[in-house]
Amino acid sequence: MRVAVVRETRPQEKRVALVPELVGRLTGAGLDVVVETGAGLTAFHTDDAYRDAGADVRDDVLEGSDVILSVQPLDPVRVANLKPGAITLSFIPTASELEFVRQARDAGVTACAMELVPRISRAQSMDALTSQALVAGYRAVLVAAERLPRFFPLSMTAAGTVPPAQALVLGAGVAGLQAIATARRLGARVDAYDVRAASAEEIRSLGARFVELDLPSLEGAGGYAREMTEERAQQQRDLLAPYVTAADVVITTAAVPGRSAPLLVERDAVEAMKPGSVVVDLAAESGGNVEGSRPGEELTVGQTLLWGGANVPSQLPVHASRLYAANLVNLILLMTSEGEITVDLDDEIIDGVCVTHDGTVRHEPTRASLEEEG
Incomplete structure (x- = not known):
């Protein structure tokens, strides 16, 4: 054949x-x-x-x-x-x-x-979503590091100490975990959040801090997150906003299979970030985790660069x-x-x-x- x-x-x-x-x-x-x-x-x-x-x-x-x-x-x-x-x-x-x-x-x-491809053990070697998410998570950090007008790592010099960048990763699936690992390798301090409580251990194992929001876990089938109510979603956005505004880099990776990506970050929070900050939205093609993101476009929101991912693994x-x-x-x-x-x-x-x-x-x-x- x-x-x-x-x-x-x-x-x-x-x-x-x-x-x-x-x-x-x-x-x-x-x-x-x-x-x-x-x-x-x-x-x-x-x-x-x-x-x-x-x-x-x-x-x-x-x-x-x-x-x-x-x-x-x-x-x-x-x-x-x-x-x-x-x-x-x-x-x-x-x-x-x-x-x-x-x-x-x-x-x-x-x-x-x-x-x-079903999320079962026997199909792991055929799981193309996972393999391509691995690529996207790595690429997201490179995009952010290239565009951030600051260092990622701590640097101690005779001229003074440069503090490490603060990164926030939202969503701790394959792409999110790879983003955390890559940001840590580049020397950033990393906070990360996922609606699944079980992800906390994975996040901490990579040297990042798990963001506790005191909201119920949304563990779903096949390791995915379940869709949340609008009331819960708004609570989550409000609680995440201080972490967003404190970050130099925000990388969002959250997705629900077969549905639009959940909105995690509102425009007001992006506008409140410090000048020169970078937001990378890997979910831009499926509706976006960040309000206003557009696939394949770089936008300026306040004094923050918002990068919308489009076919990121192909990069x-x-x-x-x-x-x-x-x-x-x-x-x-x-x-x-x-x-x-x-x-x-x-x-x-x-x-x-x-x-x-x-x-x-x-x-x-x-x-x-x-x-x-x-």
């Missing part, structure tokens, strides 16, 4: 779905690998590197392919031309990709969404691609036996990621959205 890797066409997408060093894991399982010409160039992988790894490199890779790998969803026109029964594996933000879903359904294509495409490719390969190998790839919907991982299959939309929220559109 043939696995195809396409060149990404969405603006600012620099990742690639398979890196040369992992081609051998697929060919070793009895699969043929074809890579679209130039697919890896923005992640610094040449066509020759893919050829040396055992892949075929060509311009037209979709015709006759059984599995198509990408980072972003294929263009709906390309989906419509796939053979019935073909499988696509990519991120699929279904709320904004209904036309892709519709075309995949009508073409009899099985579309698998990497953000729907570090080498390792983001390597991690994402490993997630894809592990999922493909789960579906492969003796050189044949099958969609076993009795497996909870495969069932979980499957958005469309055999002419139907299996993902309930997406099916409901399509029905609303008519």
Whole structure:
């Protein structure tokens, strides 16, 4: 069976779905690998590197392919031309990709969404949300450090002592914990908050101080936080405001799967920060944790710089691609036996990621959205 890797066409997408060093894991399982010409160039992988790894490199890779790998969803026109029964594996933000879903359904294509990998132990090696959040958390601190007109670390010199920067990280999932660790490595003092009380131990283990707000924990399924009431959300914003205004850097990472990001920081708190402070909102694409943030834009609020993240993992495409490719390969190998790839919907991982299959939309929220559109 043939696995195809396409060149990404969405603006600012620099990742690639398979890196040369992992081609051998697929060919070793009895699969043929074809890579679209130039697919890896923005992640610094040449066509020759893919050829040396055992892949075929060509311009037209979709015709006759059984599995198509990408980072972003294929263009709906390309989906419509796939053979019935073909499988696509990519991120699929279904709320904004209904036309892709519709075309995949009508073409009899099985579309698998990497953000729907279940949060279970057996699926950890396939969890693309986690691997890309790791990249985003690291990148967020670099963005803040570059833009902050102060040092991050303590510096004791003959000319005097420079105190360390004070950072505040809101949300202690994978991105938040990586942001904490990176800020600490750069020498900042770090406070961090998460609505899940269980995160306190992880935060402290990284050398940061856990912010206690005396509010009930919102531990949810799969390690995610549950959505909160508006009254609770306002209480939280009010209690967090003094920590925000005292910080030199604020990094927000909070998200609730399938919903808009919770608003954690109001504009007044950002305006009250000291001149030159930096706020990095990694949740800007899903509505924003910070009032007024916009994905892909740097705004000035008062005398504070507000940076809205947009496709942040793609800003570090080498390792983001390597991690994402490993997630894809592990999922493909789960579906492969003796050189044949099958969609076993009795497996909870495969069932979980499957958005469309055999002419139907299996993902309930997406099916409901399509029905609303008519």
